[in-house]
Structure formats: C-alpha cells, structure tokens
C-alpha cells in the first residue's frame with residue numbers, strides 16, 4: 001500500500017492541472033495506481049461519500065469543529081488572506097503567508113490539519129508561501145466562500161460560527177493580525193532620547209471583516225481606533241499589552 005500522502009499529492013497535482021503522465025513519473029508510481037486514485041471507482045465513491053465524518057458539518061449528528069481554537073485561528077487567516085478554489089474534482093483552501101515568518105507558516109499548517117486536512121502542501125512563490133490543503137469540505141467549514149473578492153460581498157458569520165468566534169476571540173484575532181496586521185514600534189525622539197511605543201495595526205478592505213475584528217477586540221477589552229477607513233490601530237499601552245499576551249510580533 002502507498003502512503004496516503006502520495007495519493008493526496010497526486011490529487012493535488014491533478015487539481016493543479018499537471019498532466020497525468022507527469023504525475024505518475026514524478027511520484028515514481030505505476031500509472032495504473034495513480035489512474036485508480038484519480039479516476040477509479042473508489043475515487044468516485046470517495047467524492048460522493050456523504051457524510052464525511054471528518055467534516056463536523058456533514059457528520060451525523062453535526063458537531064462543532066473538533067479543535068475550535070485552531071478553527072478560530074484558521075478562520076481569521078482565511079478571512080484575512082485565504083481563498084477557497086473549487087478545482088474539477090476537489091476543493092483547495094490556500095492561505096498566502098509571508099516567507100519572513102516561518103512560525104506563522106507552521107501555525108497555519110497545523111491549524112489546517114487540526115480542522116480535518118489529511119495533508120498540507122507548501123508552495124514557494126516570490127516572497128511568500130502558499131500553504132494549502134485539498135478537501136471537499138472546506139466550504140462547509142468556511143461558508144463565507146463565494147465568487148469574487150471578499151470585500152465586494154457581504155461576509156457574515158453563520159449561526160454555528162458565532163459562539164466559536166465568541167469563545168475563541170483570542171485565536172481569531174491572532175489569525176486576523178497574522179494575515180492582515182502587524183505589531184510595530186513607533187519611535188519618537190524627544191531631546192535626544194528615543195522612546196518606543198509599540199502598536200498594532202490591522203488592515204482589511206472589507207467593512208464586514210473589519211467589523212468582526214472590532215467586535216472581537218471589544219469582547220477582549222482591547223481599545224482600538226480607526227486610523228484610516230480600512231485600517232484599525234491599537235495604541236493604548238494596556239491594550240497593546242493585552243494583545244502582546246496572545247499575538248505579539250510575527251515570527
């Protein structure tokens with residue numbers, strides 16, 4: 001038997017449009033094996049199998065996500081800089097991560113696995129790494145999925161997501177700031193002495209996503225203000241310290 005990672009890689013390459021011949025050659029497998037994975041009877045059944053017990057929304061009975069804190073983090077990352085693409089036979093969830101922060105790449109990877117991904121792929125691009133996983137049930141977990149840019153359509157939490165974001169506001173905000181925000185030092189020099197005022201910023205074009213961020217910060221007692229239409233800033237010392245407790249500088 002071949003390890004499931006090989007099968008997932010074959011399916012991922014297929015979804016990327018890699019020619020069949022190149023897939024089995026790259027993986028060093030007999031074409032028959034790869035053919036079965038991609039087109040065989042089991043592949044068809046696998047796609048149609050419902051419910052998929054790994055998916056908390058399709059499981060019978062339905063249940064909340066198995067790892068709610070990881071889910072809240074991944075939701076923040078998805079709303080910030082993630083996207084869901086329907087390929088011919090499967091669905092891809094991808095989050096774009098800055099190469100300067102290997103810790104964030106590892107955290108996104110771990111969150112995808114905790115939420116149900118069997119294997120996670122890292123694809124290096126210029127300056128960033130796309131962390132992605134194939135699973136037909138990503139749209140169940142992220143019903144915010146839809147055509148077009150997130151800031152051009154309404155982004156609302158589903159009823160079942162509300163309590164998760166409410167109870168796990170910290171990892172949710174951490175995911176948002178890791179994707180679309182930062183912590184930076186505002187340095188001011190007065191009479192030869194330099195003072196450092198750390199701040200947090202969160203930027204997003206979607207008024208709805210910005211509102212979700214504000215609501216979570218309110219819940220956590222973090223004071224914020226809008227420094228621009230699409231930019232939120234946290235500058236009060238106590239609030240910065242509060243964020244330092246569960247966000248901190250990106251790494």
Ligand SMILES: [Zn+2]
Pocket residue numbers: 052055056057058136137140141
């Ligand atoms: Zn599902």
